[in-house]
Amino acid sequence: MTRILFTVQLTIAVVACCCACSGPRPIVGQGQRAASQAPAGELRFVVPSGWVSEKPSTRMRFAQYKLPRVDQDAEDASLVIYYFGMGEGGSTQANLDRWIAQIQQPDGGDSKAKAKTQSVTVNKLSVTTLDVAGTYTGEMTPGSGDKQDKSGYRLRAAVVETPKGSYYAKLIGPGATIAHWDQSFAAFVNSFEFK
Numbered sequence: 001m002t003r004i005l006f007t008v009q010l011t012i013a014v015v016a017c018c019c020a021c022s023g024p025r026p027i028v029g030q031g032q033r034a035a036s037q038a039p040a041g042e043l044r045f046v047v048p049s050g051w052v053s054e055k056p057s058t059r060m061r062f063a064q065y066k067l068p069r070v071d072q073d074a075e076d077a078s079l080v081i082y083y084f085g086m087g088e089g090g091s092t093q094a095n096l097d098r099w100i101a102q103i104q105q106p107d108g109g110d111s112k113a114k115a116k117t118q119s120v121t122v123n124k125l126s127v128t129t130l131d132v133a134g135t136y137t138g139e140m141t142p143g144s145g146d147k148q149d150k151s152g153y154r155l156r157a158a159v160v161e162t163p164k165g166s167y168y169a170k171l172i173g174p175g176a177t178i179a180h181w182d183q184s185f186a187a188f189v190n191s192f193e194f195k
Helices: 002-021 092-101 175-180 182-190
Strands: 052-054 061-067 077-083 116-122 125-136 150-162 165-174
Touching: 061 165, 092 125, 092 150, 092 165, 150 175, 150 182, 165 175, 165 182, 175 182
Parallel strands: none
Antiparallel strands: 052 061, 061 077, 077 165, 116 125, 125 150, 150 165
């Protein structure tokens, strides 16, 4: 009898739980988006010949490439594409300003005055590019406070605005190596599409 009573109580509890769980769903207000309604797709691009694909070293890195150095340079260039999620990662201008601040001018001049930016539309995507040269002083690892000190460097970057949020591509390396890969970087940017 006790066993039957326990079984009936358990059945009632399970049915009550199921009814409670299948109740009305919360309403998603304007400006909010349910995860299931996030736009499908992601940034696509053509990887230029000669670029070496690397395994992204963190989850924030959507893709990572080594651009082999030219003979007179001691180091390879590095291109990383970051994606932080929809609505994350900061504005286009905030990222441009942060990257520009990582380049110091040998004469103490203003890097922002020497930086070249351009806004274009590529396959219906808004893309803002940056090109600035000088001494690279970005942090060795984010948050470490230990900074690089690499003279003769050049930073090229692109912020790509997609329906799923912005992607941030940053290319950094010795000036001659970046110049060598200049045309392939331009082709890479022009291949951006969201699908």
